Ligand SMILES: Nc1nc2c(ncn2[C@@H]2O[C@H](COP(=O)(O)OP(=O)(O)OP(=O)(O)O)[C@@H](O)[C@H]2O)c(=O)[nH]1
């Protein structure tokens with residue numbers, strides 16, 4: 001599926017219908033009088049947040065959205081019908097921004113949320129409305145009020161709990177594929193990933209959403225590489241996982257470059273808790289791992305985790321750390337959308353959850369490479385199962 005995370009569209013609400021001007025005149029009926037009804041209201045432009053979309057691609061093909069006009073008022077006191085509304089469906093995390101890109105008009109963070117962006121114009125009064133004791137045969141009826149129109153930007157900022165950052169080829173997509181059921185493209189050239197990917201990590205009966213975005217290079221904030229525009233997708237995460245490719249010579253420099261880009265982008269990215277991991281440890285000798293971990297720790301000032309996305313080394317520690325920060329942030333700020341709820345995957349009790357668990361089980365036979373560090377399956381790692389490592393492993397591979 002094509003991915004599009006911003007689109008400019010024209011929206012217009014419907015004009016109100018004109019009021020009617022008519023008089024009741026019937027044979028043998030005295031006291032007719034004015035009976036023109038009011039015009040109907042124009043249709044609204046409504047924006048609705050739905051959870052089965054994850055791109056704005058629909059808005060590439062249609063960019064103009066106009067709600068229908070209200071019907072005219074008519075004789076016999078008939079009020080005109082309301083014009084049909086236009087409903088724009090957008091994925092969770094879409095912001096509606098004014099044409100100058102200065103004001104956020106609406107922020108759609110939860111599936112089911114909907115709001116009227118432009119109200120349709122009111123219908124005009126019919127001549128019935130102007131009847132008074134002194135003016136019993138008014139001929140005045142008003143035209144409808146015009147609808148409103150404007151250009152707006154739709155901008156999708158995906159909602160994930162944790163975001164992956166690093167230079168191109170750091171192994172971000174490989175990590176996502178190792179811990180979730182997402183299947184992003186992976187290859188040994190830079191900029192394999194051209195748009196963000198999301199995956200759901202299941203752990204200990206809970207889940208969170210992890211976002212993988214294209215790699216950053218020095219000068220990304222000035223447009224180098226594919227720039228930093230995809231950083232918007234991790235603006236709302238609660239924690240970042242910074243992966244550093246351990247096979248390169250200067251790991252500390254790699255770390256600094258990415259941090260520099262995050263700082264240049266702003267958006268509060270550098271204020272988020274950060275977990276740093278030295279990736280690709282499977283292809284490094286032990287003493288080099290030690291040396292590079294020390295260099296990285298010095299650069300970032302806190303603990304660095306050894307990791308190999310391919311071999312599944314160290315995944316569990318890192319996921320545990322991510323979970324720790326996510327839970328803390330959720331407890332402090334539950335008002336911010338719980339991403340998994342937005343993605344319709346919320347609680348263990350919900351139907352979708354069991355369906356996915358079942359799918360996952362059915363798929364087991366074909367899937368390899370999703371073992372956690374101790375041989376457990378990441379998706380099925382529940383605390384109530386006392387068994388550790390090997391046994392879990394055997395059990396699962398019987399399927
Ligand atoms: N040895 C080793 N190689 C890895 C590991 N993780 C990823 N790779 C390799 O590194 C290359 C890049 O991996 P990707 O996952 O595509 O890297 P990325 O960070 O998503 O790269 P971009 O999407 O280009 O930013 C691939 O050839 C992977 O096979 C690892 O843990 N160990």
Ligand SMILES: [Mg+2]
Pocket residue numbers: 172173174184185186192193212213214215
């Ligand atoms: Mg990638």
